[in-house]
Amino acid sequence: MKLRNLTLSLVGLSLVGAAAGAAGSLVTTAAFAQAEQFFPMLVYRTGPYAPSGIPVANGFRDYYTLINERDGGINGVKITFEECETKYNTKLGVECYEKLKNKGPTGATLVNPFSTGITYQLIPKAPVDEVPILSMGYGRTAAADGRVFEWIFNFPATYWSQASAFVRYVAQQEGGEANLKGKKIAHVYHNSAYGKEANATLEVLAKKYGFELTLLAVDHPGQEQKSTWLQVRRLKPDWIFMSGWGVMNQVAVKEAAAINYPMDHFVGNWWSGSDADVIPAGDGSIGYKSTAFHGAGTGWPVHQDIIKYVYGGDEAKAKENNIGEVLYNRTIVNAMFGVEAVRTAQGKFGNKPLTGKQVRWGLENLNITKARLKELGMEGFMKPLKVTCRDHETGGSVIIQQWDGKKWSFSSDWIPPISEVVRPMIEEAAAAYAKENNITPRSC
Amino acid sequence: MIYREAGQFKTTYTADQAVFPIVQDRWFIAAVAFLALGVPFVANEYWLQVVLIPFLLFSLAAIGLNLLTGYTGQLSLGTGGFMAVGGYMTYKITTAFPDLNILVVFAAAGLISAGAGLVFGLPSLRIKGFYLAVATLASQFFLGWLFNRVGWFYNYSSSGTITAPPREILGIMVTGPEATAEVRYYVALAIVTVMAVAAKNLVRGRIGRSWMAIRDMDVAAEIIGIRPFRTKLLAFSISSFYCGVAGAMLVFLWLGSAETEAFDIVVSFDVLFMIIIGGLGSILGSFLGAAFIVLVPVLLTNAPQLFGLTMAIDLQKHIEVVLFGSLIIFFLIVEPNGLARLWQITKEKLRLWPFPY
Amino acid sequence: MISNKHIGEVLLKLEDISLSFGGVQALSNVSFEVREHEILGIIGPNGAGKSSMLNVINGFYHPDEGRITYKGTTRKDMRPHEAARQGIARTFQNIALFKGMTTLDNIMTGRNTKMRRNFLWQALYLGPARKEEMEHREAAERIIDFLEIEAIRKTPVGRLPYGLQKRVELGRALTAEPDLLLLDEPMAGMNLEEKEDMCRFILDVNDEFGTTIALIEHDMGVVMDISDRVVVLDYGRKIADGSPDEVRTNQDVIDAYLGVPHDIPPDTPPDDTPHANPQP
Amino acid sequence: MDLLTAVFVAPFLDMAGSPVFLAEVVIVGVLTGVMYSLVALGFVLIFKASGVFNFAQGVMVLFAALTLVGLMERGVPVWLAILMTILVMIGLAFAIERFMLRHLVNQEPIILFMATIGLAFVLEGVGETLWGSNVKALDVGIPNASFEVGGILLNEFDLFAAASCAVLVAVLAVFFHYTTIGRALRAVADDHQAALSVGIPLKTIWVIVWSVAGFVGLVAGIMWGARSGVQFSLSLIALKALPVLILGGFTSVPGAIVGGLIIGVGEKIAEIYWGPLLGGAIENWFAYMLALVFLVFRPQGLFGERIIERV
Helix, strand or coil: CHHHHHHHHHHHHHHHHHHHHHHHHHHHHHHCCCCEEEEEEEECCCCCCHHHHHHHHHHHHHHHHHHHHHHCCECCEEEEEEEEECCCCHHHHHHHHHHHCCCCCCCCCCECCCCHHHHHHHCCHHHHHCCCEECCCCCCHHHHECCCCCCEECCCCCHHHHHHHHHHHHHHHHCCHHHHCCCEEEEEEECCHHHHHHHHHHHHHHHHHCCEEEEEEECCCCCCCHHHHHHHHHHCCCEEEEECCCHHHHHHHHHHHHCCCCHHHEEECCCCCCHHHHHHHHHHHCCCEEEECECCCCCCHHHHHHHHHHCCCCHHHHHHCCCCCHHHHHHHHHHHHHHHHHHHHHHHHCCCCCCHHHHHHHHHCCEECHHHHHHCCCECCECCEECCCCECCCCCCEEEEEECCCCEEECCCCECCCHHHHHHHHHHHHHHHHHHCCCCCCCC | CCCCCCCCCCCCHHHHCCCCCCHHHHHHHHHHHHHHHHHHHHCCHHHHHHHHHHHHHHHHHHHHHHHHHHHCCCCCCCHHHHHHHHHHHHHHHHHHCCCCCHHHHHHHHHHHHHHHHHHHHHHHHCCCHHHHHHHHHHHHHHHHHHHHHCHHHHCCCCCCCEECCCEEECCEEEECCCCCHHHHHHHHHHHHHHHHHHHHHHHHCHHHHHHHHHHHCHHHHHHCCCCHHHHHHHHHHHHHHHHHHHHHHHHHHHHCEECHHHHCHHHHHHHHHHHHHHCCCCHHHHHHHHHHHHHHHHHHHHHHHHCCCCCCHHHHHHHHHHHHHHHHHHHHHHCCCCHHHHHHHHHHHHHHCCCCC | CCCCCCCCCEEEEEEEEEEEECCEEEEEEEEEEEECCCEEEEECCCCCCHHHHHHHHCCCCCCCEEEEEECCEECCCCCHHHHHHCCEEECCCCCCCCCCCEHHHHHHHCCHHHCCCCHHHHHHCCHHHHHHHHHHHHHHHHHHHHHCCHHHCCCEHHHCCHHHHHHHHHHHHHHCCCCEEEEECCCCCCCHHHHHHHHHHHHHHHHHHCCEEEEECCCHHHHHHHCCEEEEEECCEEEEEECHHHHHHCHHHHHHHHCCCCCCCCCCCCCCCCCCCCCC | CHHHHHHHHHHHHHHHHCHHHHHHHHHHHHHHHHHHHHHHHHHHHHHHHHCCCCCCHHHHHHHHHHHHHHHHHCCCCHHHHHHHHHHHHHHHHHHHHHHCHHHHCCCCHHHHHHHHHHHHHHHHHHHHHHHCCCCECCCCCCCCCEEEECCEEEEHHHHHHHHHHHHHHHHHHHHHHHCHHHHHHHHHHHCHHHHHHCCCCHHHHHHHHHHHHHHHHHHHHHHHHHHHCECHHHHHHHHHHHHHHHHHCCCCHHHHHHHHHHHHHHHHHHHHHHHHHHCCCCHHHHHHHHHHHHHHHCCCCCCCCCCCCCC
């Protein structure tokens, strides 16, 4: 009975806690000082995808810190940021979004969901809440059509462009598009919204170029892929493209090595080409390739600045925090886009904290030139880009990187997508979405 | 002295069989109703979206599972699958017939999910206990695969994600991005209230008695004339109907869009938790359990900030997970019959209060 | 009160019933009749096949051989719930109440076969469904009055003492208004006072409602007192059938109870009652 | 008609067409099945001795592997790390008995089941707090080369895993049959009351059986962890073990082995020969369906104890 009483009082306590929580969340917003630009951070440092989520989160954190420490903020406006743990789970993602969207003096600057699932959740909410979404190289491909998806940006490339660039790459390697005919290409994909994205594009291209496409789905989490690789072994495809994520990548690379598949014909997409994906397979993974839209490693001035300003010169500490890893570098790019969008918008609205609506304008008028990249210490790290009202993807070129057992390095030139196929598909999908949701596309 | 039934006499069986036979209970319910209706005026969008709407829809799913597991004794881990049926069928029907009232669509999707429940309930004739529980996982995995695989269910969109299109009732937007959290909350509240009352009616009548008879002793139940197979299947289909509607609400009134991952096995476990923490065989318990499972993580997430603590986000999440697990074990140890039982004990004490005997 | 006590036509006729479990012969060629309005006692030592007999009658076991004629129709193998729908109710040797439910609900389950409204009406709980519920509640309340268990109406049966549970179980069987009531050791484990109460109820049921009763009981005194006729089983065979007085003086019966060696090898039938397992 | 051919004829023609490949599929299925059995074994041990359906088994696998890797990363040699991990798992068993099971004696099975899910949360949180959420490569020196025998590709690692599973089962069999503790465990499994009445304390039994399950979890953790790296997803392999469990019966050690083999071979054959027809990734639900269909004919599983209903 004593225990029972204890429980009763616990229940009572938790109710009081709930009330306090309610009160708390109503008043927290006022606590921020004025000259601050708030960046919400939806991260996943725990759960099944934590190994990918940790470098991602660290990259964002370090770049924002760098801007504050080195430049004193964006034109004097300090960056504030808050992490919220999503576990890569869409429901928690929405919770985090709701929690953070009104924080800071002007609300959330922009949201980087870093999960295709969460992006899908937020796409309809963005125009209503007036929070722009930057789903950099993930999320809904159709959002590349800025006329329908005013608030969503997915530059510098989409899954569809990527898949078509992969096909172009294969054509290059095989000595011309004509040689694609009769080739066998397998797509090993994560059986989720994300993994399926490339299928349609590949199917269209298979028809166009006459290669034989096999789709091999791998269920979450992808710990056990023996049957997939047995199928590969029987099929003996000339090329394999993979859209994997999390543990699936590591196992796939390992299994491919175990069946002695030629690793230089195995190309992951840019979410299947991080350090954590290849290291567990040891020497077996040498030669494995993946697409990318930025460099790996720490060979750029921006990394030196991070070591200097964020870690006080402590390179070991920076390494511990994933500096130079593929996913870390990706979020450096991602964070830079956000910061530059704010800077662009400040050009129009003044050097003060900006609202989501103003930042959206900044994103849509973002123009990162080669010169600007040099100023940012990222020359050669990535391709310049220019966003337009109509094109939220900006070209969609990718580059192939290869793992040599120790590090990733570029092994091709920039490969443009097969736009004449992909762009109409994007516009068609966007139009369908507009129709289903009673959206009138902007004209531009 | 506050909670007493002295002086209240019941003169008809109808009065005796009312859901709330005691006057004070009715006052209590009136207060709850008042609070439920008034809450959007004080809560901000975060609370509506993160706590109240999921609380309502998970209460409904918990009622559904409670009918099956708590009342009929058939342990099921397929809740997520049946919710997926509701969610995907609502999408399919409303995009095929955009003019159909969305509530009608919810009901239709519920019926389809009742059909799925019926099919996956068939093995329950032979299989019992944990074997049945694991067998229901077959439905969970199969349905998840089906909605991921077959393009027809998501209108062949490239990613397989379904998005709630805008639909209105009486000129008010209730689904889609334009629908305000308040409106979605009220719609959810209305659905859950009606269905909870219906569930209460079911369990206090013939159907409920035959369910409980099957649960308590299926052999004896059959000998007094209850057809075990029909009774179990009815429980499976009604339960799935509830879960189906809850799944529809999950997509249309809460998340706005979903892929099959939103209905994965974690959902099934969560709902099972709700009915066990809340109380097996109790409609009220379904609400209490849902409140616990929805609210506790939110409280734990916000607790460090409330007390002004700053800690690394991953550490915080880990501690949260540990606390959540410990709380569950703690509750099971202290009151294995659930929160509803605690509530009942409180009431019984209040009845006697201030005299302990 | 009108007394219905006049033995009528044959209600149930069992012919050459044999039943075995994996080589163990529980019943062999048993034949007897149950007549309308009578109280039939079935007695026999442990392992005689008494409970198996009841299980055959209400369809829980299907005999390997033999014929069962109920209400003039020869019946095929059926499920127990079908037997219930044809008016056969029973109680169990080890109480088989629904432990999670109140006395009232337990008794109301006895009315289940008589309720017609489907689940949609029930979910609404309006009009016909409510009316029906109330009608049956009245019927249940009559039984509750009859068995003098008004005070425990809303008590979960799991909390009741043994004797009362037995009474509730009788009530559940009675509310079904059965034509044939099977009682499996209704007085097992009771003290003298409780036994007297139970005897009174059984006689009253038979008297007031005219229900035909077949009962198994170990207490010879009770059986001889209340039965109109007695059937004696031993090792799965019928060894006597007649009025209590006839049976009392039957030499086979005396032998059986005194344990005189049989001509049948005693290794055959084990425990007569596959015991009710309160929580299967 | 085409559909019927595709479902009922073509796959078999396919199998007959290349028997070597079929053999390879079966072998891979067997080897994978063994890995499932390894996880299922942990469930069976605990269910058999205490009637608890321990859903935390998957997380125990993760926890053991995390501890092992964590120790190795800090420079502890492999053998010592394994020894220390075993000690940790025994300590864990004590803690579970002391803080959880002891307070749940005589509760309904479903309550115990739920408590083990609570336990899974606790272990997950504690494990990741202690050792971090990053993926860790586990290298205990198991060879991982592939070689071909008669056109069939075999992997040393898979063979090693199967062999160690066989050894583990043998050790368990010896433990159960030839040691006092083992006999006591079997006595408890047969009849709790009887075991108690001859003076075997239930608490001790619980600690032992959870320790043994922890040890089995460690072996499973090493095998699975070496394959895919040690990280959170490791705990999800429990879901692959459940169909094995229902197929083999909750209470049977041989059932877990045979069940694992049937599920392993069954799902691989289904995925490879029928998967393409249905669009792939069918093996997860197929395993459950296979178990389900099987259960309809034998509700207690392959080697489970028969359920007898009586009145």
